[in-house]
Amino acid sequence: MDILECINSKRSIRAYTDEIIPEETLNNIIKLGTKASTGSGQEPWGFVVIQDKDEIDSLSEITKKYLLENMEKYPYLNQYESWLTNPRFSVFNHANTLLIIYGNTESHWHVYDCSLAAGNIMLAAHSMGIGTCWIGFAEHTLNTKEFKGKYNVPEQYELVCPMSIGYMKAKLAPPNRKKPIIFNK
Template identity: 85%
Template sequence: MDILECINSKRSIRAYTDEIISEETLTNLIELGTKSSTGSGLEPWGFVIIRDKDEINSLSEMSKKYLLDNLERYPYLHQYEDWLKNPKYSIFNHANTLLIIYGNTESHWYVYDCTLAAGNIMLAAHSMGIGTCWIGFAEHTLNTKEFKEKYGVPEKYQLVCPMSMGYMKTKLTAPERKKPIIFHP
């Protein structure tokens, strides 16, 4: 798949097969992620890979509970309250792989750099038939002191991108987007 086809057909994927992404493929995707641009050459990214489905399910339940208990702090999530209350709903889309990208806050550019790395990973994964989805619902749970200590994430690193991953159950049609707004005098 060439890059233009990849960009034009990439979608967030929320339904995965049970096929396991190999360690070699995950390492390759992360290395491709780190080929992205980086402000001041600081390369502030760090990664956690979780491949234990029970752990991923537990993190989903913790995240759902936290969000439901704190819904007043997140008014933009009220529209998802029924999802969060549904015992069958997994914020990680029942994926068997979770890739989490953290950024070193010593770099002013860490959010930008890690987001560019995430974009590279998502496009490269798509070209390999692997679906990805950025999981905003996990922002709190995966950035707690307890979680970061468990996975050896240094305190100076902050969560940028929690990403569910897996081989796509079905291929989706290309996304349709509105015409871009271009401002000019």
């Protein structure tokens, strides 16, 4: 798949097969992510990969519980309350792989650089028939001192992108987007 076809057809995927992504494939996708542009050559990214379905399911339940108990902090999530109370809903889309990108806050550009790496990862994965979805619900859970300690994430690294990733159950139609707003025209 050429790059233009990849960009034009990439969608957020929320339904995956049970097939496990091989370690070599994941490492290649991450390596492609690190080819992203980086401010001042800092390369401030670090990664955690979880492929334990029970761990991922547990993190989903912890996230749902936390969000429901703290909805006043996240008013923009009120529209998803019925999802969060649904016992069948998985924050991580029932994926068997979770890829988490952290940025070293010692770099002023860590959020930008890690977001660019996430974009590369999403496009590289899509070109291989692997779907991804950035998981905004997990912003708190995966950035706690306890979680970061369990996975050896240094203190100065902050969560940038939690991503479910897996082989797509179905190929979706290309996305439809609004016409870009160009302010000076």
